Amino acid sequence: MGTIYAVANQKGGVGKTTTAVNVAACNAEAGSRTLLVDLDPQCNATTALGLARDLRPNVYDCLSGELPLPDAARPTAVEALSIVPSTTELAGASVELPRLPGSETRLRDALGTVRADYRLTLLDCPPALGPLTVNALVAADRVIVPVQTEYFALEGLAGLLDTLALIQRELNPRLTVAGMILTMHDGRTRLAQDVEREVREHFPELVFDTVIPRNIRVGEAPSFGVPVTRHDPACSGSLAYAELAREVAARG
Numbered sequence: 001m002g003t004i005y006a007v008a009n010q011k012g013g014v015g016k017t018t019t020a021v022n023v024a025a026c027n028a029e030a031g032s033r034t035l036l037v038d039l040d041p042q043c044n045a046t047t048a049l050g051l052a053r054d055l056r057p058n059v060y061d062c063l064s065g066e067l068p069l070p071d072a073a074r075p076t077a078v079e080a081l082s083i084v085p086s087t088t089e090l091a092g093a094s095v096e097l098p099r100l101p102g103s104e105t106r107l108r109d110a111l112g113t114v115r116a117d118y119r120l121t122l123l124d125c126p127p128a129l130g131p132l133t134v135n136a137l138v139a140a141d142r143v144i145v146p147v148q149t150e151y152f153a154l155e156g157l158a159g160l161l162d163t164l165a166l167i168q169r170e171l172n173p174r175l176t177v178a179g180m181i182l183t184m185h186d187g188r189t190r191l192a193q194d195v196e197r198e199v200r201e202h203f204p205e206l207v208f209d210t211v212i213p214r215n216i217r218v219g220e221a222p223s224f225g226v227p228v229t230r231h232d233p234a235c236s237g238s239l240a241y242a243e244l245a246r247e248v249a250a251r252g
């Protein structure tokens with residue numbers, strides 16, 4: 001049976017989509033059938049894999065109950081990697097979802113045969129702890145939390161962990177934290193080293209050993225519509241994401 005990961009942090013621009021896309025691609029390249037689900041109306045994961053925004057069917061159709069996720073999956077340039085694309089119309093979901101019956105379990109209800117079809121499923125969440133992220137956390141087994149190594153890194157993490165605990169208690173007892181991944185790390189700066197030490201001290205068990213470096217190839221890969229491992233397989237970002245994918249798989 002496959003495992004479902006939510007990639008979540010309410011903070012914007014910390015590397016959620018980059019992590020979801022590249023961990024998904026690295027696992028697929030390692031031979032695991034993998035599904036990436038774009039739950040963000042920005043559609044960044046969708047376009048990062050070279051698909052257009054607003055395709056039908058999309059993740060919104062699945063949340064609406066029209067079809068299960070596997071039926072909305074499309075192939076990508078990476079063999080073994082499929083994606084359920086997003087739509088800008090999902091921006092209305094924060095208003096519409098709470099009005100629907102079972103508003104918090106709609107994604108879980110739409111999983112269908114996902115666990116049988118895919119060894120890994122990654123849910124790329126928007127930068128908010130709103131209804132879409134709640135749906136992801138209710139459907140997921142584990143959460144991967146990208147943390148940008150910058151001055152305010154710890155800010156918001158306590159709130160995120162409180163939300164996870166609440167969802168665990170009320171809606172999804174099996175939910176656990178897979179780990180926090182330090183992203184956009186610039187090892188040459190004192191600040192990045194200090195932030196890394198601080199986050200590891202605060203959450204000794206939770207932080208992945210792998211650190212994702214700030215790497216220009218990682219940032220430019222989405223404009224080519226491919227994961228960084230396709231854009232430049234030998235760059236430091238590709239090596240780090242491959243390592244992270246192994247660590248995620250090893251933690252089970």
Ligand SMILES: Nc1ncnc2c1ncn2[C@@H]1O[C@H](COP(=O)(O)OP(=O)(O)OP(=O)(O)O)[C@@H](O)[C@H]1O
Nearest residue numbers: 012013014015016017018127184213214215218219
């Ligand atoms: N390791 C990296 N090196 C260089 N640039 C990076 C790296 N990781 C992410 N970026 C760039 O930083 C920006 C933010 O990353 P990303 O979109 O993954 O964050 P996000 O958390 O998904 O953002 P949002 O909250 O808006 O969904 C993007 O332009 C991305 O290409």
Ligand SMILES: [Mg+2]
Nearest residue numbers: 016017040044
């Ligand atoms: Mg994103």
